[in-house]
Amino acid sequence: MKKLLQSLFVLMFVAVTAMAQERTVTGTVTAKQDGLPIPGVTVRIKDTKIGSTTNGNGQYSLKIPAGSVQLEFSSIGYMPVTRTLAAGASSVNISLEGDNKDLDEVVVTGYGSGRRVSSSVGSVATVSARTVENKPVANAFDALQGKVAGLQVFTSSGEPSQTASIRLHGVGSLGASSAPLFLLDGIQVDESSILNMNPNDIEAVSILKDASSTSIYGARAANGVVYVTTKRGRIGSDAVITVQGQYSVANPASDKFYRNFLNTAQLSQLQIEQGLRTPAATAALLAQYPNDTKWYDYYYKKDVPTYQTDVTVSGGGGKTAYYISGSFYQGEGNRFRSGFDRYTLRSNLTSTLNNYIKIGLNLSGGSSDTETNGLATNDTNGPLALLAQPWFSPYDANGNEYYGTIIPGWGRYSPRYIADNTPYNRNRLTFNPTGFVEITPVKNLTIKSQGGIDGYIDRETSARLASDVRFPGAGTLSEYYSRRINKTVTNTIEYKFSLDKHNFTVLGGQEYVDGITQEFGANTSRLPNDNLFILQNGDASNRGVSSFKSEYTFKSLFGRLEYNFNNKYFLDASVREDKSSRFGANKQTATFWSVGGMWRAKQEEFLRNVEWLTDLTVRASTGTSGNSSIGNYESLATAAGSSNYNGLPGVSQNAPGNPDLGWEKQQKTTVGFKAAFLNKIRLDVEFYYRETSSQLINVPQVYTTGYSLVRTNIGALQNKGVDITLDFDVYTNDKHNAFVTPYITANMNRNKITELFQGKNYYVNPGTGVLWAIGEPVSYVYPMWAGVNPSNGLPQWYIPNTGDASVQTRTDANAVTSSFSAANLQQNTGIQRYAWLNGGFGVNAGYEGIFLNIDFTYSKGKYMINNDRYFFENPTTFSGFNQATTVLDYWKTPGQNATFPNLTQQFTQFDSRLIEDASFLRLKNLQLGYNLPKSILEKTKAIKGAKIFFLSRNLLTFTKYSGPDPEVDSNLALGSNPNTKQVGFGLQLTF
Template sequence: MKKLLQSLFVLMLFAVSAFAQERTITGTVTAKEDGLPIPGATVRIKNSNVGTTTNANGQYTIKAPSGAAQFDFSSIGYNTVTKALSAGSNTLNAVLENDNRVLDEVVVTGYGSGRRLSGTVGSVATVSAKTVENKPVANALDAMQGKVAGLTVFTSSGEPSSTSSLRLHGVGSLGASNAPLFLLDGIQVDETTITNMNPNDIETVSVLKDASSTSIYGARAANGVVYVSTKRGKVATDATISVLGQYSVANPASDKFYRSMLNTAQLSQLQIEQGLRTPAATAALLAQYPNDTKWYDYYYKKDVPTYQTDVTVSGGGGKTAYYLSGSFFEGEGNRFRSGFDRYTLRSNLTSTLNPYIKIGLNLAAGTSNTETNGLAGNDTNGPLALLAQPWFSPYDANGNEYYGTIIPGWGRYSPRYIADNTPFNRNRLTFNPTGFVEITPFKNLTIKSQGGIDGYIDRETSARLASDVRFPGAGTLSESYSRRLNKTVTNTIEYRFSLDRHNFTVLGGQEYVDGITQDFGANTSRLANDGLFILQNGDASNRGVSSFKSEYSFKSLFGRLEYNFSSKYFLDASIREDKSSRFGANKQSATFWSVGGMWRAKQENFLRDLSWLNDLTVRASTGTSGNSAIGNYESLATAAGSSNYNGLPGVIQSAPGNPDLGWERQQKTSAGFKASFLNRIRLDVEFYYRETSNQLINVPQVFTTGYSLVRTNVGAIQNKGVDITLDFDVYTNDEHRAFITPYINGNMNRNKITDLFQGKNFYVNPGTGVLWAIGEPVSYVYPMWAGVNSANGLPQWYVPNAGDASIVTRTDPNAVTSSFSAAGLQQNTGIQRYAWLNGGFGFASGYEGFYLNVDFTYSKGKYMINNDRYFFENPTSFPGFNQSTTVLDYWKTPGQNATFPNLTQQFTQFDSRLIEDASFIRLKNLQFGYNLPKSILDKTKALKGAKLFFLARNLLTFTEYTGPDPEIDTNVTLGAYPNTRQVGFGLQLTF
């Protein structure tokens, strides 16, 4: 008994000693990608059940026995890290690196429950929330420029409400749209829906690039798929409240074009040399108007503000997770009457009702107001207002603006006054509800039904005010109301099973999509008073009404089979049948398919022990998809409206219809690999070959048929290229949460036309300067400029070869002419319409709580027809107006090598000089921020996180292009509204 008591006493002493030696360990868990804290990360003493989780600021506290030396750090979406605690230290920080294999669990690449990237045959590029959030623009997709190899993103306007143009792997169609399919939480939406949502609600944007990942979307996926997933809460987590506010100011990204106008001294001297005015008359003119106006500074406002405020609440209790958000965005444009404001609300809820049923409901709504300046293009009160002579001024001698009165000498009203008196406004109410029910009657079988709506209601108002002194008492008003509802209903059944090391997933599904757009409008005139500016107060004898309705529908069946052996060898196959109302009665249905394979080579025994090779995965796929992006009734013989014939009502047939109009088809074959080396370097390479046939082209008709164009399935085009993505860790230091991770990606693409229509070897698109020629890429066709004859100052153009001018480019110095003929001298310039290289580069870095992210984007081989130069480099065609400083280099004496001919000639024609290299490098995004440390946050009762950041967009642009903006995505540009350069700051608080 005595020995037993002694033993118990010793054990008690040991326990008390162990308790006395227990210590408190604290630290912070952050992401390697950007240095930001990771909330909800798990911290566990190695080989024990003792653990905790990090708070919203990534901080944790854990009580550990004195002997505990190693700790495991883990979080969904990141690689698990084991860290050793230094002797005598009670602080242990950890930096976690993204684990794409885990991230795939929340990235949907098709229908069903989603797949890990390590087990996905398809080529999928995922952009996280950090890429699109906290940007000073309404358009979330603008932030993706240069972030995904193969995806070209251009924002072509400085309008705050503008959308971006997106192309994946080149131009896949010469007649239909080249935009990808946009999906928001699985529901098909229009790109404008993305613009009208809060970018900070986005969790991930996945770009599906190859046939294995896109073919299951069938008829709509020829141009790729952009899948946007919104944020959700997490079950069994406390509520996290985040408040974000940011402010920025905007100016045109580059003013080089506008600053190139002649000043008063230069223009007055040029006009003397032209013989437009004598020196004495010029002196008298300048004495009367002693100004040197920079009209650009008047037409474009400076430092216009952009505001954004977001509030989000997320978390979960029991078996329900929630995410709630509200946001306000207001952006003012640099042009008069240009602006956009938006209010949004979102509620995402998911709940597990019982072990067999899970439901989800996303409710999103918003309202936006768009104000647009209608003075565009070649309007001399708009973009061409810079033609105004600099000696005239919109202000009098006392600095008062000539507002509502004619500008002396110029003889016009100010552009601002005209814009204010001809307003255009659009109010849009958007709603995007989605919901699903997921049933698991037994293990591995999932039945899911999902439905959603992409809808909006628009009210547009355009007017000329009755108070406009140009037309007193003659106000006009036009109002329209439009409603669009696109509905998607999807039902799937998925079963997963394994036979030893053979793993299978079988999925079948049905989908129905329909859309209806309806609008009506009315207009009136002779409104006499701005205070009574409503339709009914106009002239009763001068009113008009209109209405419109358009509908379409898709019916689809699809299936997918996935197989892998030991998670090492993978195969998948998909098939889909689509039927669309847009196509002719004989061709409404089509079937699309894909097959693909992947080999996780690193798991092979002969590679497993290579310490320098961390991962190697090889993949390949081929398959078909379709394009249906045309009008809803182009296969039908339609009537334009009513008319009178011999005193009786009738209709006019506007289109002949085409009952054999069917799907545009594409087959795409891809092969590539993904590898990582030395735990620092990550490389992804993919080659692809894309061929589109049966294109949906408007084919020209003989006018005697009564129709100019008929939509027909003709022609073929090829695209081939390679995507390359590389990022690597230059420096890492977990103790100080320090890292520098540069990246670069690029897409090299070449297109070639292989077939046209009506036996043609080439076709010139009227009025576009664009040529389609068999065996050639899409190119520009114009007379080729041969320079100025230095002997006599006459302009010269190359004479093309007879018969093959659209195929062969001829620049023979012995075959030139000074007689211009737009049609007779037209030939293939050899200049491609689309850039052959696009991509981005930059780096992410951090130290302690500081971080710096820099993103550049670039385009090489991008060309545009700069139509602005026709107006601003033509003093003999537009005498008296202001011009660019370039016109001063004109021919004066024999032997002179000049840019422009002598003053008896037209300086600029529509020829190859206007086709400019618009290649560029642009600093797209820059963000520098600081996360307040725990020592400061602990002094508050509620604050869990605080981040202060500086942001900039389009801060620098490097280009040889002389027009307003090289990023514009078009073949011909005139009077463009350039992108904006924005700088600002923001503050985000987490409670």
């Protein structure tokens, strides 16, 4: 009995002692960038399996033994943090740095299970949700500009519905598309599908840049891969409800071009000097029309609004995680009759059914309405409406608009009235469902099947209203309906195993992609009334119908082998066979491959103790990929059914076909390294060389063949360059959640044509001003301007060399002519079509809940033909119309050095003067915000987070380009709708 009592006493003592030593530690984990709580963060006692996760409010609670221990905090997309907890301490709050500091925690999603960037041989750059969200534009990719080295993102228009122009590492093809492959949660989509989704639903955008990361996608991946991952909930997290609204106003990013027109006094004096009107007649004219109209202020609206509202619910219970969102976006354009409205709904669900089956279903859809002003390019009722003389006004003396009546003196109806009476509208219903089943029958063996659809239904309506006083009772109507369904089905099997320090991953897969687009339309005319504006009410004898159908199919088999030794030396190899219906029967199948290696040098003994070197990783890869971005039937001899023979319908051949048409191929080699110094400075440098061969070029034919162009595999193109990414911590202070982190990205790229067709050394693309010449970059070809002869005021152009005049540039002052000939004076200007330097820089900073993000973007060596100047700097050709102020510098007296010739000559020809340096520096994004302290929010009992922020886009633009917008991604700019400058604010509440 005594021994029993002694034993019980000992057990009670041990238990009480253990209870006395055990303690509960609590805290909150927030994001360093904006101070908002992070759910689902893993909190673990170092070197143990004891841990917990944060709830929806970023809070955790963990029982740990007494004494000093180390706690590890980690979450996907954030840099892990380890903190030593002193004996007796019961609370520790942590701020985690975003993935722009250390991409090791970002899972790269693709075929098979995810791979962390630190173990991925391929070159992958990832942009987090915080970069994409809360921007005042519909297009999510606009936020990527300047953020990823090597990725060029230009927005060429201020239309709210505009998609971005995206290229990776230069122009990849002279004949086919240079756009990358876009994937949304693993399913191929068109870029327009990203425009029609809510940017705030995006978790991350990964840019796959080298062969090791893209070759597994084989077909269509020659120009890189943009992989968009949407947000998901977290199992074990309480429901988090977020409500956000933002409002902004927009104006053209720069009005310098529009303010550079002659006023009434200047234009009237110029026309007197031209002899168009006597001083007395001019005085009489101005007495009748005493105006000085700024037509730009009439044509472009000011401070047009943009609204966006989002509601999201995310979390997870049991074995299911969910993310549900709805949004509304309404953006108005600065041109009248320009706008974009969008409604979206998304539901992402993942569930673990048991120990070996996991399923997921993403359902997303939306509806968008696009309104576009059809008066574009060189329409004098559109962008060229600025030719209107300033003494005429669209308003009468009382300020009433001449709407529906001819503007006195000008003899025209107002551009606003014409646009209102010729509307164009498009409604698009989009749907992007994806689902997967993942089975793990045995440990480390994963079988996954995934399927998805990228689809839309369009209805386009264009009309001329019956009430248009220009054509009374003669309304026209066209209705156009189209439906596109692209399906992707992917099956993979992956096995991971280790032999001591040797780690292997083997992946095999099959993929099937097909797409079908069906369209039909109808039109009618002589509609008598706006209230009866439907097709059947038009003239029965004047109706038309049309229809169209197009299909394609891809079938693919692929495999990948990954190996690493002790997580220090990495090798991977991939191979993919693609078969495409777009190519000829003889060349439908192609095989692509890649090999790559990576060395985590910092883990070597001779570097492990080098304290100033925090990280050093070296990587290299080479491989091939393909491009199939052409029409669906270009390999076939197709026929059209619009011919008539002897009064009966018939068909005629309209394309010769090419049964040997095959894949455009590209090989890319990349070498780079990533280093970190003093745990504060991070540098990523990557050199690349890619060669495109068997290009898909439309080769010109002799017209006697019956065809002008035939798509052919011919020609070669090189791109080589370097990507540089640098960011560093100027200041950090965890106590005050303070940091200042500048960054810079840069891509330097050079292109060179190495092979053309038909034995040609050069080829001038008709009507483009663009030259392809062997051994040269893509360049501009125009007559070279030699200036105005100061003795007689005549224009002068350089006389080119004989022979290959389009290859060699000649600017000999002794070889000039005043007789203009576009054909005979044409020569290589030596000006490159594409910019050699693109990138961005900025700073992210914060202090005690205040956060600041400043992002600049730049492009150097960008040139563009400013076609607007041909109209606005030509008073002798467009006599009587308004002109730019620059035309006042014309030759008047002998010995004068003038910009333009004398008044007997045409001021501007299509020559090298129109090629302008469109390099630019833009303040792309500025955001300043404040997170309300938790001490205030706790009193509400409901609000867990509150953020108010100021936002702006394209706030400043610096450029020498004299046109409306230097960012237009084209060889020629005419009537461009400039990008917008937007300022606004937003409010986000988390419950």
